[in-house]
Amino acid sequence: MTLVQQRRHGAPWMSPPSAGVRAAKAVVIALIVVMMLYPLAYVIAMSFAAPSQARAGVVFPTEFSLDAYRAIFNGGTVTQGLQNSLFITAVGTVLSLTATSMLAWGLVRTRQVPGAKAVLVLVLATMFFSAGIIPNFMLVKYLGLLDSTWSLIVPGLISAFNMIVIRNFFQGLPEELIEAARIDGAGEWRIFLRIVLPLSKPVLAVMGLFYAVGYWNTYFNAMLYINDAEKWPIQVVLQQYVLAGVQIPGATLAGDAPPPPGVTLQMAVIVLATVPILVVYPFLQRYFTSGVLTGAIKG
Numbered sequence: 001m002t003l004v005q006q007r008r009h010g011a012p013w014m015s016p017p018s019a020g021v022r023a024a025k026a027v028v029i030a031l032i033v034v035m036m037l038y039p040l041a042y043v044i045a046m047s048f049a050a051p052s053q054a055r056a057g058v059v060f061p062t063e064f065s066l067d068a069y070r071a072i073f074n075g076g077t078v079t080q081g082l083q084n085s086l087f088i089t090a091v092g093t094v095l096s097l098t099a100t101s102m103l104a105w106g107l108v109r110t111r112q113v114p115g116a117k118a119v120l121v122l123v124l125a126t127m128f129f130s131a132g133i134i135p136n137f138m139l140v141k142y143l144g145l146l147d148s149t150w151s152l153i154v155p156g157l158i159s160a161f162n163m164i165v166i167r168n169f170f171q172g173l174p175e176e177l178i179e180a181a182r183i184d185g186a187g188e189w190r191i192f193l194r195i196v197l198p199l200s201k202p203v204l205a206v207m208g209l210f211y212a213v214g215y216w217n218t219y220f221n222a223m224l225y226i227n228d229a230e231k232w233p234i235q236v237v238l239q240q241y242v243l244a245g246v247q248i249p250g251a252t253l254a255g256d257a258p259p260p261p262g263v264t265l266q267m268a269v270i271v272l273a274t275v276p277i278l279v280v281y282p283f284l285q286r287y288f289t290s291g292v293l294t295g296a297i298k299g
Contacts, residue, residue, distance in 0.1 A: 043274075047267035054261040067257075068264035078269055080230055081237035084149060085216055086276075088233055092153040092215040097208050100158050101200070104167040105192050127160045133224070140225055151225040152218050152233070159214075162207045169203040170196060209281065216277055234273045242266045 017025075046054065047068055049061035072078045106113050107120050131139075136155060145151035173196065181191050197204070219235040226232060232240075259265075 040274075043267045043270050047264060047271045049264055049267075051258075051261055051264070054264045065260075067260040068268040071260050071265060072268055072272070077229075077241070078234070078237055078272060081232055081234040082272060084231060085234040085273075088149055088152050088218065089212050089215040092157075093208055093211045095153065096157050096159070096162075096211045096215075097204060100163045100207065101166055101197065101204065102192075103158060104163050104170055105196060107163075107167055108170045109188070123158075123160050123163060137224060146225055147227050147231065149226070149231055152215070152221055155221075156214075159211070162210060166200070166203055166207060169200055173199055212280065213277055238269055238273045242269055 042060070045060050048064040048066070049058070050063035050065045051067060053061040053063050103123075107116050107123075109116065140146060140151050140155060143154070145154060177195060178191060181195055186194070216233075217235055218233055219239065222233050222236045223239075226236075
């Protein structure tokens with residue numbers, strides 16, 4: 001079939017799929033959904049399982065109890081880990097967004113900022129070259145941040161990839177709007193705060209989610225830099241009391257009631273470490289297309 005005939009009758013891959021193909025696609029998608037949701041459903045169900053059913057090793061419990069969560073919050077270790085992670089995530093995300101957006105805007109105004117191109121090259125170089133674990137550890141030590149939650153925020157305050165995405169989004173903003181504000185007497189700070197940031201809510205929301213997920217899931221740096229168990233984020237607590245099998249201190253019920261089974265405690269810790277990000281994600285999902293794609297393509 002010639003090209004003219006394909007255009008006239010339509011290429012084979014452009015024709016609507018048959019009923020069998022649509023059914024096969026539906027089956028494959030359904031299997032993928034089940035494979036993705038089954039582990040999450042199992043973890044949540046087992047965290048609420050009654051002690052008798054958890055000890056029996058049932059796949060999905062039919063009797064439920066809140067004993068695992070009561071025991072965890074009585075112990076205080078997981079609660080402290082959640083508080084540490086919430087502080088690191090909230091403060092780190094705000095500081096990272098502030099520093100990243102300011103750097104991105106400065107690198108957009110290459111004519112007004114001396115040496116902006118050289119700084120951009122240095123930022124891009126960090127995407128290809130890394131100092132390594134030992135130099136980073138020495139840097140944190142000489143900065144006096146060892147055994148401090150700030151060691152999980154300050155060294156990784158700016159992500160080069162996130163900065164490039166925000167910079168590309170800034171470059172796509174109408175230059176006429178910036179010039180009109182400058183003619184009206186607005187300075188760089190006013191333009192940045194009153195015009196650029198309000199117009200950049202989609203990309204800032206998405207990059208904020210990226211930063212928040214990174215801070216919430218911080219684990220390896222916490223193992224390197226923090227020795228005090230009271231300063232551990234929730235991911236280190238998860239590793240210690242789920243993967244390593246260490247018993248959660250004080251995770252008991254009131255009175256003479258026996259402690260919940262270990263499996264329900266482990267699943268409850270996993271739920272508490274996972275749910276906060278799952279709750280935030282749906283509110284920012286609508287910004288993904290306008291934020292990431294626009295920032296990645298333009299510029």
